[in-house]
Amino acid sequence: xxxxxxxxINFTKEDQLHGFLEELEERAGWDVRPSSSIRxxxxxxxxxLCQRITEELEEKGIIPDTCRNTGLLLKMGRSVxxxxxxxxxxxxxxxxxxxxxxxxxxxxxxxxILNDCLKVTKGDALIRIQEGKVRAVHGxxxxxxxxxxxxxxxxxxxxxxxxxxxxxxxxxGYYDHTMTTATWEIExxxxxxxxxxxxxxxxxxxxxxxxAAVRISTSDVxxxxxxxxxxxxxxxxxxxxxxxxxxxxAHEKKASMAEFDANMSMAFARYEEALAGVERLFHxxxxxxxxxxxxxxxxxx
Numbered sequence: 001x002x003x004x005x006x007x008x009i010n011f012t013k014e015d016q017l018h019g020f021l022e023e024l025e026e027r028a029g030w031d032v033r034p035s036s037s038i039r040x041x042x043x044x045x046x047x048x049l050c051q052r053i054t055e056e057l058e059e060k061g062i063i064p065d066t067c068r069n070t071g072l073l074l075k076m077g078r079s080v081x082x083x084x085x086x087x088x089x090x091x092x093x094x095x096x097x098x099x100x101x102x103x104x105x106x107x108x109x110x111x112x113i114l115n116d117c118l119k120v121t122k123g124d125a126l127i128r129i130q131e132g133k134v135r136a137v138h139g140x141x142x143x144x145x146x147x148x149x150x151x152x153x154x155x156x157x158x159x160x161x162x163x164x165x166x167x168x169x170x171x172x173g174y175y176d177h178t179m180t181t182a183t184w185e186i187e188x189x190x191x192x193x194x195x196x197x198x199x200x201x202x203x204x205x206x207x208x209x210x211x212a213a214v215r216i217s218t219s220d221v222x223x224x225x226x227x228x229x230x231x232x233x234x235x236x237x238x239x240x241x242x243x244x245x246x247x248x249x250a251h252e253k254k255a256s257m258a259e260f261d262a263n264m265s266m267a268f269a270r271y272e273e274a275l276a277g278v279e280r281l282f283h284x285x286x287x288x289x290x291x292x293x294x295x296x297x298x299x300x301x
Contacts (some may be wrong), residue, residue, distance in 0.1 A: 003062050003131045005085040009124070011173030015160060017182055020175065021151050022234075028130040030147065031225060033076050033141045035121040042113045043074040043108040049073065049080060064133045074134045076127065076152040079216055081215045084133035091137040091145075093222075094118070094125055128220050129298040135177055136221035138251075146255040148226050150180055150218055157182065157216045157228075161265045172211075178223045181183045185233060186212040191271055195232055195278065209235050214267060226260050227252040228267045243274035 002024075011017040043066060045051055052074075066072070066082035074083050074091075083091070092098050095117035102110060124140030126147075129271040138145035150185045161168045166188040189196075194212050199259045226249040232241040247270070248261040249255055286292050 003059050003133060004065050005133075007131075008174065009178035010174075011182075014170035014173075017154060017157070017170075017173040017175075018151070021154060021180070024130065025149065025151050026162075028128070031076060031127045031129060032124050033127065035123055035140075036119050037076070038118060038125055038127075038137070039075040040083070040091070040111040040118070041075055042111045043067050043071050043073055044266075045108055046073065053080060053082065057254040058130055066133070070244050072111060074127075074137070076195060081129060082133045082176055084135045086223070087134050087136050088244075090222045094137045095121060095137060105237060118184060119197075130177070130220070138222065143253060145222070146251045146253070147220075148218065148249070148251060148255060148257060148260065150220065152257055153181070153218050153226050154182055156257065156261055157184075157264060158213075160213060160261075161186070163189060164268070178224055179216040179219050181215060183215040185238075186214065188212065188223075191268065192232065196272070204225055211238070212271065213240065222251070226255075226263075228263055230270055240279070242271060243278065 009020065012018070041049070043063065053073075054060055054063050063083055069085045070088060072083040072282045074081050074087075091114065092102065095114050097113060097117045100114070105113070120265075123144070126136075126140035126145050127134055128136040128138070128140040161184050165186050165188050169181045169185045169187075171185050172181075173183070188211075189214050196210050211233045213231045215231075215232050216227070217224050217229070218226040228247040229242075231243055231248075233239070234241050247267055250259050251264055
């Protein structure tokens with residue numbers, strides 16, 4: 001049932017995540033077409049075509065699932081694929097048209113608008129085909145979207161973390177058609193010793209329980225770059241303490257796995273760099289904490 005637009009899966013073991021991503025990549029692929037040559041078709045006006053697709057596919061539920069979600073197909077040359085829900089944002093971007101009103105349009109009208117815009121769109125489209133559907137329609141020119149395979153992203157992360165730290169534990173992984181994430185907990189006294197000392201000066205409930213956490217997130221559909229988040233886990237209930245901004249690598253401007261590898265090395269240096277900022281926070285007294293939290297929530301939407 002991986003073809004369903006709302007499909008998701010959680011992983012409790014590291015090898016489960018890697019095995020799933022490798023199998024996924026074996027069935028997936030990329031296609032490059034001139035943007036002006038691709039066409040969007042409403043499923044409701046192409047019943048015979050939908051029937052043909054159903055007969056050709058092993059998964060007979062793909063067309064019904066598509067009709068429940070996007071209700072659209074993508075024609076590229078002689079091939080026609082259902083459009084997955086994750087593809088809509090990138091397709092609209094490739095067609096250079098956007099707005100909330102598009103979501104309220106009837107499918108035939110939406111298809112006509114997208115096609116009118118695609119006809120005058122220069123350059124190529126880089127199309128992600130996965131689990132029987134189109135999942136993204138990126139810009140396909142050299143300066144546009146850069147493919148950073150998820151198998152390599154998470155393989156690099158695993159090799160680096162497990163190779164550098166003996167006490168590294170895979171905590172959780174998650175996949176859906178929009179995003180993939182994985183989190184490791186690292187119990188390394190040298191890595192967190194400076195924080196342990198600082199926190200002891202200001203917290204009485206720490207009880208020496210402190211570890212580091214690294215989370216990797218990435219996406220093939222434009223929802224995320226290859227990003228590295230670093231934080232601390234504090235106390236018995238492992239409350240997260242975010243230390244700073246993520247190390248982000250966008251899928252653009254010739255981004256490479258070498259850059260992601262460099263970011264993995266840099267992430268652990270950031271623990272030391274962020275210490276001064278954490279210590280400064282301890283000296284800030286909040287007279288109206290509810291207003292502060294309310295303001296923060298508005299700021300980050």
